[in-house]
Amino acid sequence: xxxxxxxxxxxxxxxxxxxxxxxxxxxxxxxxxxxxxxxxxxxxxxxxxxxxxxxxxxxxxxxxxxxxxxxxxxxxxxxxxxxxx
Amino acid sequence: xxxxxxxxxxxxxxxxxxxxxxxxxxxxxxxxxxxxxxxxxxxxxxxxxxxxxxxxxxxxxxxxxxxxxxxxxxxxxxxxxxxxxxxxxxxxxxxxxxxxxxxxxxxxxxxxxxxxxxxxxxxxxxxxxxxxxxxxxxxxxxxxxxxxxxxxxxxxxxxxxxxxxxxxxxxxxxxxxxxxxxxxxxxxxxxxxxxxxxxxxxxxxxxxxx
Numbered sequence: 001x002x003x004x005x006x007x008x009x010x011x012x013x014x015x016x017x018x019x020x021x022x023x024x025x026x027x028x029x030x031x032x033x034x035x036x037x038x039x040x041x042x043x044x045x046x047x048x049x050x051x052x053x054x055x056x057x058x059x060x061x062x063x064x065x066x067x068x069x070x071x072x073x074x075x076x077x078x079x080x081x082x083x084x085x
Numbered sequence: 086x087x088x089x090x091x092x093x094x095x096x097x098x099x100x101x102x103x104x105x106x107x108x109x110x111x112x113x114x115x116x117x118x119x120x121x122x123x124x125x126x127x128x129x130x131x132x133x134x135x136x137x138x139x140x141x142x143x144x145x146x147x148x149x150x151x152x153x154x155x156x157x158x159x160x161x162x163x164x165x166x167x168x169x170x171x172x173x174x175x176x177x178x179x180x181x182x183x184x185x186x187x188x189x190x191x192x193x194x195x196x197x198x199x200x201x202x203x204x205x206x207x208x209x210x211x212x213x214x215x216x217x218x219x220x221x222x223x224x225x226x227x228x229x230x231x232x233x234x235x236x237x238x239x240x241x242x243x244x245x246x247x248x249x250x251x252x253x254x255x256x257x258x259x260x261x262x263x264x265x266x267x268x269x270x271x272x273x274x275x276x277x278x279x280x281x282x283x284x285x286x287x288x289x290x291x292x293x294x295x
């Protein structure tokens with residue numbers, strides 16, 4: 001799980017152009033939206049694309065994103081349970 | 086009396102503010118590398134900058150250089166400041182990036198973050214968001230910088246509820262880039278500030294060509 005979280009940190013920084021954020025600054029349990037990384041609605045769509053592109057996971061109902069993208073850890077747990085990559 | 090109170094010019098990997106060179110970088114740097122260096126020169130922290138496409142970065146930086154060290158934002162109500170920009174190639178570079186991401190049906194991954202920049206007036210939005218500007222705005226596409234069009238439109242806005250404007254030209258095409266942003270305020274040059282210039286077609290053309 002820790003290796004997946006570290007991999008996700010790099011992918012999120014690259015995909016969301018978080019140029020001023022270092023991987024070690026991302027707390028796996030901090031909220032991704034609002035506080036924490038302060039991501040916005042476009043970032044949420046990019047995360048959906050990231051899951052599909054890198055892990056073959058298609059989120060059919062965008063409402064599920066709220067649970068999946070709570071934190072880096074919830075994202076990693078979802079990938080572990082549903083991913084193909 | 087409408088006065089141009091500050092202006093910035095970005096071209097050939099150099100930044101000029103009110104006609105003075107304030108930053109230049111190796112001409113071998115590509116536009117992305119150059120803009121990254123110019124951003125550092127501004128000494129601001131604005132994480133959203135890194136999410137912008139290259140056209141927005143260019144327009145955003147040129148506006149920042151024009152506004153920085155001026156009382157422009159404090160002297161005018163934010164809902165009375167307008168933004169009027171123009172260019173020739175619209176958002177073509179980003180349009181192509183988006184097209185490339187959807188042209189292969191086997192690897193069909195359109196990026197929402199790229200798609201949102203497939204309109205040139207997003208530059209206006211980025212500047213407005215940064216400074217909470219909520220006045221009038223317009224974006225014109227013309228073959229080359231049309232000082233008459235911009236000047237006339239600015240004058241028309243300034244006759245109504247707009248008291249100040251961020252205006253100019255922000256162009257990126259496959260071979261070159263070019264940005265010119267000037268600030269206009271509805272006030273007389275009572276302090277005889279040498280930077281202040283009257284808003285008219287000749288002056289705008291002259292400043293663009295410097």
